[in-house]
Each structure stands twice: as C-alpha cells, then as structure tokens.
Amino acid sequence: MEITIETIEHVASLARLSLKEDEKIRLTSDLKNIISYVEKLNELDTSNIKPMEHVIPMKNVLREDIVNASYDRNEILKNAHESGEGGFKVPKVVE
Amino acid sequence: MDYEVVIGLEVHAELATRSKIYCSCTTEFGGEPNTHCCPICTGMPGVLPVLNKKVVEYAVKAGLATNCNIASFSKQDRKNYFYPDLPKAFQTSQYDLPLCFGGAIEIDVNGVKKSIGLTRIHIEEDAGKLIHDAWADGTLVDYNRCGVPLIEIVSEPDLRSADEVKAYFEKLKSILEYIEVSDCKMQEGSLRADVNLSVRKRGQREFGTRTEMKNLNSIKAIVRAVEAETKRQIEELEYGGTIIQETRRWDDNKGESYAMRSKEEAHDYRYFPEPDLLPIVVGEEWLSQIKAEIPELPDQRKSRYVEKFELPEYDAAVLTSSKIIADYFEAAAAVNSNVKAISNWIMGDLMRAINEKEIEFSNIPVAPEDLAGLIGLIDKGTITGKAAKKVFDIMFETGKKPMDVVKEEGLEAVNDEAAILLAVKEAISNNPKSVEDYKAGKKQAIGFLVGQIMKATKGKAQPQTVNELLVKELEK
Structure with missing residues (x-):
C-alpha cells in the first residue's frame, strides 16, 4: 500500500488532528515503515484459514432485558465540558 | 424522454425492549434530558457493554417474519464518526456479518403483486438528540435515546414508484407491529426511513447515480420526497446536468430537499470489530424457540379472513393491514356472526369517525363488543339502519352501550x-x-x-x- 502525504492528511482529518508540515513528513515515513513491516504477513498463504472474528474464544455473553435505575443527572453532567438546562452544551451544530 | 425510477429503502425501527441495548437504562420515550443515562450509554472510558438478549431475539423475529436467512454466526462492529449525538465517537453496529440477510416481502399495488428483496437486517444503537433552540450560542445534547436498540432493514433497489415505496413501507410496518418488536410510532421517531433513489432511461441496464434522502418521519413525507426527488433528478438530466452522489435532507414544510454533504466529504467510517462485545451465535435450539413465538402474520391473517369469514379480499386486506384493526374486528366477530356487517361498519363509519376526530385506532371509545351489539340491534329489528348511524355517533362521543343510547334517545324501531x-x-x-x-x-x-x-x-x-x-x- 502506498503511503503519501495525502494519506496522512486524510487520516488526520478523519481523526480531527491538525498536523504541522514537518509532522506530516515525519508521519508519512513512519507509517510507510509500519505498513511495510506488517505487509510481510501477506507473504503467507491464508486462503484456507478461517478469519478470526474475535480475539476471545467466547460467544453469546448476554444480559436479560431488565431496567435498573439510571445515574443521577448531576453525576452524568459532571463529565460535561459545559452544561445547562439539564443537558450537555456543545458548540452550535448546524445541519 | 421516458425515465424509470429505482428506489431502495433503509428503515430504522426502535425495538420495544424495556432496557437499552448495552446497559440497563430505560428505553422509555421522552423524560427530562439525560435522566435515562449511565456511564455505558454516555460512553465513559473503561465501561463494559453487555448485549441485551431481547435485542437479538427481536431482530431474529423480524428476520424470520420477512423471510430472511438467520446468520448462525454474527458479530458487532464499530462505525466511527464524530458528531455530538454520539458520545463514544462510534456507533456500535454490524458491518460484514449482520444477524439477518437475504429476505423478501410481498407487496400489492392495485392488485399487482411484487416481491421486494431485503438485503439485510442488522442491530445497532440509536444516537442521542440534539436540541438546537435551547441556546443561541450552543446546542444542547440529550443522551436519553442514546443506546436505545434499533434494527436497520435494508431493501434491495427493487422499488419503482412512490406507490410501491408506500406499499412496501406499510407492509413492513404492519409486520413489525404484528410481531410486536417495535411500537412503530413514527411521530416519536420509533420508525424512520432513508430513501436511496436514482433514475435511468427506460431500458438502460446500469443504475443512475443515486442520492440518499434523510429525515422522513411520516408515510406522507416519504411519498412526497420520492415524488419530488424523482422530478428533480429527471429535470436535472433533461437540462444536461448530472446527478451528484450526495446525502440530502428532506424539508417536509417546504416540500423540497437540500444537499447535506456530497460523496467527497462523506464519512469514511473505518469499521472494525467491536472488541468489547462477543460474537452472537444463534443455534438451532434458540432459533426454533424464537420461531415458535412468531404469531400469525398479516398475509396469513388475510387469507384466513377470506376463507373462514368469507370476506371479500378487499375487506380482508383493509382489516388486516393493522394488527389493532384486525384484533378489533375479531373481538366484534366473536360476539356477532354477521361479519360482513362488522367489516362494513369498521371500514365505513368507524374509520370515518376516527379520521374526523383524528384519534388513534387504539383509543377508540366504542368497544368492539358494543359495535357488535349495535349491529345485533339492527339485525333483530330493534332499531333501523338509519337510527343506528345516530346511535353509533352518540356511542363514539360518549362510549355508552348501544341499548342505553337507544333507550335514552327513544330510537327503538316502530314495528307497530x-x-x-x-x-x-x-x-x-x-x-x-x-x-x-x-x-x-x-x-x-x-x-x-x-x-x-x-x-x-x-x-x-x-x-x-x-x-x-x-x-x-x-x-x-
């Protein structure tokens, strides 16, 4: 996979990161190295191996449909950067 | 130039579980903002979600009722995007291994039957609600709805007109109501649709470029949006323009849609397996348990009405289109064997009164036994058909018993x-x-x-x- 400075810019924008020009250049070369290192795995023939869907060999960990008390709103809103009117306050979202 | 419209629907239905999909907060609609929340549904670090068993059962039920295959092995994935209604910055959904796939439901438009394919049904969590008018300089976020379980039902691009879309949506809604997995209250957002639509010249094999329309909260809005978008795309092409693949938001007040975001800025969701939730394996035994809970479905009930009650196909279709109406009809038919008269009264005077008073069918003031009783009074000659209309109107106003109304109003038939x-x-x-x-x-x-x-x-x-x-x- 080819890693260019545009790849870095795209990934950074998806992650809401703003990078300086020199950081972009450094990360391009870092990511190139990482990807080519991992790409070594492609040399193996995995066509007959079932994909591992999950790292833990367990299934169906489920809970019954029972309602328990929710948290006190003040406790929940303690985590808000800003709050008021019983809600989290975020910068104006325009649709 | 003759164009053909190609439509696929994505329908989201909130499941009627008591608790949320990954925590035990209530799913109840409304409530003061952020009072149905806990660290799990508000996305605090370090919490461990656990899947609600009922969510799997309801989704499988919906799959079985729409002729889907049920995956014996299914998993959940993270769909990543930043938006304030999603505190975790990802929505837990299903990507490549949905719970149900490859189904179909039959629709009937003016007597023409057609099978509409279902690509898949998967489970996911609903997002919170943004309230824009709370402050001038900010948006209020309410996470009560966050984590309410949803199923997303994706159709194949098999629909060819607004009428087919309406028939498909109504049929789907009816099935979900029959199997009681969602309350399907559109005004509360329990049932919502996104419309994918493109046009192509008739005879052309390839699909045209499609747009996706969001924010369709009533059947009327869906139909209007389909008609308007079809017209917009055809006009665009006729005047030499091109259709841009984009997401559009429908404004039902204005009767038009506007572009929200184009493909270039569309989300790149970077799905990956959800490491905190384990695979779902629906084995033979569990599947047959769920199968056994599937009640009679609208089409089966319709056939039964034609066979057992000898009702015309039309009557049977109208009565069984909604479970509440069908249940009402049967409660009345249990006490009066004049089923055709019951059917006529339900489709005629009862529906008219409901529409005039704008009330829900579930809140009808006339009990089914009382409607049956009223018809019995006509059949016995106690009152005339003409007087019965008056008695019915009073019953609808007051909820009184038919014979009481007849006596109070002195409406007994004169046979003297x-x-x-x-x-x-x-x-x-x-x-x-x-x-x-x-x-x-x-x-x-x-x-x-x-x-x-x-x-x-x-x-x-x-x-x-x-x-x-x-x-x-x-x-x-």
Whole structure:
C-alpha cells in the first residue's frame, strides 16, 4: 500500500488532528515503515484459514432485558465540558 | 424522454425492549434530558457493554417474519464518526456479518403483486438528540435515546414508484407491529426511513447515480420526497446536468430537499470489530424457540379472513393491514356472526369517525363488543339502519352501550303496524300529487312518500313494513 502525504492528511482529518508540515513528513515515513513491516504477513498463504472474528474464544455473553435505575443527572453532567438546562452544551451544530 | 425510477429503502425501527441495548437504562420515550443515562450509554472510558438478549431475539423475529436467512454466526462492529449525538465517537453496529440477510416481502399495488428483496437486517444503537433552540450560542445534547436498540432493514433497489415505496413501507410496518418488536410510532421517531433513489432511461441496464434522502418521519413525507426527488433528478438530466452522489435532507414544510454533504466529504467510517462485545451465535435450539413465538402474520391473517369469514379480499386486506384493526374486528366477530356487517361498519363509519376526530385506532371509545351489539340491534329489528348511524355517533362521543343510547334517545324501531299505517295514510292524504304520479305509472314517486313517512316517524319505522303498507294502501 502506498503511503503519501495525502494519506496522512486524510487520516488526520478523519481523526480531527491538525498536523504541522514537518509532522506530516515525519508521519508519512513512519507509517510507510509500519505498513511495510506488517505487509510481510501477506507473504503467507491464508486462503484456507478461517478469519478470526474475535480475539476471545467466547460467544453469546448476554444480559436479560431488565431496567435498573439510571445515574443521577448531576453525576452524568459532571463529565460535561459545559452544561445547562439539564443537558450537555456543545458548540452550535448546524445541519 | 421516458425515465424509470429505482428506489431502495433503509428503515430504522426502535425495538420495544424495556432496557437499552448495552446497559440497563430505560428505553422509555421522552423524560427530562439525560435522566435515562449511565456511564455505558454516555460512553465513559473503561465501561463494559453487555448485549441485551431481547435485542437479538427481536431482530431474529423480524428476520424470520420477512423471510430472511438467520446468520448462525454474527458479530458487532464499530462505525466511527464524530458528531455530538454520539458520545463514544462510534456507533456500535454490524458491518460484514449482520444477524439477518437475504429476505423478501410481498407487496400489492392495485392488485399487482411484487416481491421486494431485503438485503439485510442488522442491530445497532440509536444516537442521542440534539436540541438546537435551547441556546443561541450552543446546542444542547440529550443522551436519553442514546443506546436505545434499533434494527436497520435494508431493501434491495427493487422499488419503482412512490406507490410501491408506500406499499412496501406499510407492509413492513404492519409486520413489525404484528410481531410486536417495535411500537412503530413514527411521530416519536420509533420508525424512520432513508430513501436511496436514482433514475435511468427506460431500458438502460446500469443504475443512475443515486442520492440518499434523510429525515422522513411520516408515510406522507416519504411519498412526497420520492415524488419530488424523482422530478428533480429527471429535470436535472433533461437540462444536461448530472446527478451528484450526495446525502440530502428532506424539508417536509417546504416540500423540497437540500444537499447535506456530497460523496467527497462523506464519512469514511473505518469499521472494525467491536472488541468489547462477543460474537452472537444463534443455534438451532434458540432459533426454533424464537420461531415458535412468531404469531400469525398479516398475509396469513388475510387469507384466513377470506376463507373462514368469507370476506371479500378487499375487506380482508383493509382489516388486516393493522394488527389493532384486525384484533378489533375479531373481538366484534366473536360476539356477532354477521361479519360482513362488522367489516362494513369498521371500514365505513368507524374509520370515518376516527379520521374526523383524528384519534388513534387504539383509543377508540366504542368497544368492539358494543359495535357488535349495535349491529345485533339492527339485525333483530330493534332499531333501523338509519337510527343506528345516530346511535353509533352518540356511542363514539360518549362510549355508552348501544341499548342505553337507544333507550335514552327513544330510537327503538316502530314495528307497530297501526302506528305506521297512520303515518302512511297521512303521507298519502298530504301528497296527492305523488299519489297521482304513482297511479299514472311513475313508480319512483313512492320514494318520496317513503321519505315523508320516515321523517314523520323520525327514522324509526321499519322501512320494510313502511313499503308493504304503503303499496297496499296505494293499490287500494
């Protein structure tokens, strides 16, 4: 996979990161190295191996449909950067 | 130029579980903002979500009722995007291994039957609600709805008109109501649709470029949006333009849509397996347990009404289109075997009264047994069909029993021949012109005389007796 400075810019924008020009250049070369290192795995023939869907060999960990008390709103809103009117306050979202 | 429209629907239905999908907070609609929340549904670090068993069962039920295959192995994935209604910055959904896939439901548009394919049904969590008018300089976020379980039902691009879209959506809604996995209240957002639509020249094999329309919260809005978007795309192409693949938001007040975001800035969701949740394996035993809970579905119920009650296909289709109506009909049919009359009353006077008063079918003030009782009174000749309409209106206003209304209003039919004969004689002597016409061979003049007699008896005289006596008197 080819890693260019545009790849870095795209990934950074998806992650809401703003990078300086020199950081972009450094990360391009870092990511190139990482990807080519991992790409070594492609040399193996995995066509007959079932994909591992999950790292833990367990299934169906489920809970019954029972309602328990929710948290006190003040406790929940303690985590808000800003709050008021019983809600989290975020910068104006325009649709 | 002749164009064909190609439409696929993505329908989101909130599941009717008591608790949320990954925590035990209530799913109840409304409530003060952020009072149905806990660290799990507000996305605090370090919490461990656990899947609600009912969510799997309801989704599988929906899959079975729409002829889907049920995956024996299914998993959940993270769909990553930043938006304040999603505190974790990802939505837990399903990507490549959905719970149900490859289904179909049959629709009927003006007697033409068609099978619409279902690509898949997967489970996911709902997002919170953004309230824009709380402050001028900010948006209020309420996470009560966050983590309410959803199923997303994705159709194949098999729909070809607004009528087909309407029929498909109504059928789907009806099935979900029958199997009781969602309350399907569109006004509360329990059922929502996104429409994917493209147009192509008739005969062309490839699909045109499609747009996705969001924010469709009523059946009327869906139909209007489909019609408007079809027209917009055809006009664009006719004037030499091109369709841009984009997401559009429907404004039902204005009756038009506008672009929200184009493909270039569309989300790149970077799905990956959810490490905190384990695979879902629906084995034979669990599957057959869920299968056993599937009730009679709309189409089966419709066939039963045609066979058992010998109702016309049309009546059966209308009555079974909604489970509440069908249940109402059967409750009435259990106490009165005149099923055709019950059907007529439900489709006629009852539906009219509901539409006029704008009430939900579930809140009808007339109990089904009372409607059956009213019909019984007509059949026994206690009241006339004409008086019954009046009795019904009063029952609908007050919720009173039919016989009580009849007594209070003095609407018992007059079967007293002497009394009716008196009215007949009076009508004859008061209307010599009509009598003359009748005798001169204009048999239809009798209608006017009958009307006069019914008026004089306040609609309470049995029409049959009136007719007999009137003819007898006239022929004298």
